[in-house]
Amino acid sequence: MDWNRIEGNWKQFKGNIKEQWGQLTDDDLDQIDGRREQLEGKLQERYGKARDEIRGEVDRWLGRTA
Numbered sequence: 001m002d003w004n005r006i007e008g009n010w011k012q013f014k015g016n017i018k019e020q021w022g023q024l025t026d027d028d029l030d031q032i033d034g035r036r037e038q039l040e041g042k043l044q045e046r047y048g049k050a051r052d053e054i055r056g057e058v059d060r061w062l063g064r065t066a
Helices: 003-008 010-020 026-032 036-047 051-065
Strands: none
Touching: 003 010, 003 036, 003 051, 010 026, 010 051, 026 036, 036 051
16 A cells, blocks of 8 residues: 555544554644654654654555555
């Protein structure tokens, strides 16, 4: 699945994302609003991981979501 589908259907995917990364708040998800870079930045902030590590996690999640 490509990120454009996530972005276009953000409201449907918010639950999946919150399931995967439970430290994200509803406010975080509203701020992210489907933008991948925003998601990665918030994940870095909440989990304290490196950007490359977060990007890999998001890629793996995206692969499972397809």
